[in-house]
Amino acid sequence: MKRKLTVLLCVTLAGCAAMGKIESGEQAVGDRLVVSLDGPWNQFNRGVDVPTWTVEGFTVDRLRFFVGVKDGDPIAKRPKGESEQRPLTFHSTMKAHEVVALFQGLYTQDGSTFTLDRIEPVTFIGESGFKYTYTLLRRSDDVRLSGVGYGAVHNGELTVIDYSAPRLGFFPRYREQIEKMSLGAHLRS
Amino acid sequence: MGRAALADDASPWNPPPRFAPPDAASDEGGLWAMMAHEEQRLRRSQLLIRDAQLRAYLQGVTCKLGGEHCPDIRIYLVRTAWFNASMAPNGMMQVWSGLLLRVDNEAQLAAILGHEIGHYLQRHGLERLKDARSRATFATLLMPLGLAGSAGAFLAAASGFAYTRDQEREADRIGLTLMRNAGYDPREASVIWSNLLDEAAVHTGANLTSNSPMFATHPASAERRETLAQLAGSGGGDLFASEYLLHTTLLQRDLLDDELKRAEFDESIVLLNRLTKRSPERADLLYFRGEAHRLRNQKDDADLAQADFNSALALPQCPPEADRSLGFLHQARGEKAAARASFERYLQAAPEASDAAMIHTYLQELQS
């Protein structure tokens, strides 16, 4: 609550940037993940759990970076009162299906409906990783989103790049760009 | 097709004639406009199940019960894994898909629809809507957007809008009468509440009055179950079990997937225990119960899951995913040979599966 009020105050003061610009070229996310961007993105600087970027605005598209999630840590914070039976905790022994189940749990906390369309192996950050595609029916406004995620475990830590945008008009526009960026990502040693 | 009399059927109730639409300028007319708008939102909702065959079937059961009122009642099936059926005074009836999973036959479906039609025929909703608070919260209840995360709001709205106990009793009685007149066995009404109570009891324990969001709009209580059983008397009438199964069979897989996605595995297991007992020949139910155990993953769940998958695989028409899940269990325990065997069987049965390439990768890892 305190952190969120800080965001609010920050926004009302002149010269405080709640939205940052990520220029094209090589950029580092979450300290260690390096991506190569063909175009600029917008980043929400505070008030979110994981680095989150957008092109069209947060009610439209979201690019999220889960970088170096450690064994035993949750992939994101869980709001109070949520079902304990929907796990969010990553374990290094998890296989691709289990990691994707964590994201399903994360995205359905607000009552949204998640359908996994496909999961397949892919080389990501130099590891044998996985790519998953999904459909998300967002409960708050009945918007149908398409999503894609790229993930892998490196040295026992999980890194995932996840992008979602409306199925109509938007996801098709950005999917290639996201694929190129994700498959070209690497971790700083 | 016997006609069961209600146990204390001294003065038979007759349905009122069809209702005329209200004058648009009146208070009631205003309510109608409000409901019409919500109905239009429902009609374009992404959660609406648009399967024409299934909708026609549900509409057909509604018409058997509603008789003359049939043209005024429009039924909408919403894809939400919780149990709910509700009817607005303008004739819009909403049924949530979680209900379809919990109903064993057409008679039980008729019990619930009949109950809602009972509220409609006696204009209970209209009485409630005249109360300002109810009107305000009405939209919340109408929203097909359902629960999970908004359980609190839904409960609050449901209690704000709730019918009185007298209205509930009246709707129960009318529902039974409609069932009897349409040739259904009215004893099934009590059965369905019994089943729901068992599911709710997993959280509320021995206290049979449920506050679960599952039953927010249909308070379940032992008293209700007893009353329904008593009123149904000696029964007689049809269950139409095979008709129900026939029309809902294509949807079963989706309904069971949705049930697991609720991540309320304790409740799911209670439900699936009942369903597997009812239909021991169905491999898919055993598979899903196995999944509920596997995903809950407490104490001896892994063993229970494995047993269910093996039972499922021994039956005809077992979903190939049972082998995949067995593979996951073996993989988690480091039982490489067993895991390989299971995954290979899965790929043989479902080579075009959307995760086939991923399973191939697991197989490669398991070779080492």
Next chain:
Amino acid sequence: MLELCSASALQRSIFRLGALALLVLPVAAALATGPSKNLAPGFRELPAGATVLVAPLDVELFEIDAGGIPEPRADWTDTARRLIREELERRRVDLGVQTTELAEDATDELGEVLSLQGAVSEAIAAHQFGELPLPTKNGQLDWTFGDAMQPLQQKTGARYGLFIWVRDGYTSAARKATMALTAILSLGHVIPGGARQLAYASLVDLEGGRVLWFNRVVRGRGDLRDPAAAAETVDELLKNFPVGR
């Protein structure tokens, strides 16, 4: 006590990023400033003879309880929607273009694109007109639906679409007495204190998908259940509607 991030707040949230503007603009009636903010680059006005589809109004009114939680009020919404529609009817002739309507019951198959329209417009309201501009947009009205709007064009024959969206909330008397400004931000869902009204009008080229014109109205006073306030809101929304005069 409900979580403010609960789905009930989310699903009807009127208090998205755009409403943050109220915190820096406590005085009511903030309007978009220069023409470039409201108009897509290179677009000035609708061509003569253009047909505009006036889409079904999206109006929702809330009551803010003592805890600051907005609860939808179907009855208030019904009143406001009716008043706004009536006012819009009166103004249609002034718009200076051919208009056509899509009956509400003809929208069964259009749910996905209509809800998408809402989400995009909320983004524009928040980022183009609110206090969280997207740096990559360079201050321009630069959004497009691609081909997603073409079914609307096919269904109605209209080349353009006008979408109007209104959210408004009223506090109870109890809360007015304790007017502390508390706001909780959770990925865009801001719930400030006091009465607030957020409305937008969006003009879209249904064929190419480009958002051509957008206007946002934010007010801290006025009751949309009252005909005068509804008229004022429609008036402000349609100010600078891009037609040749």
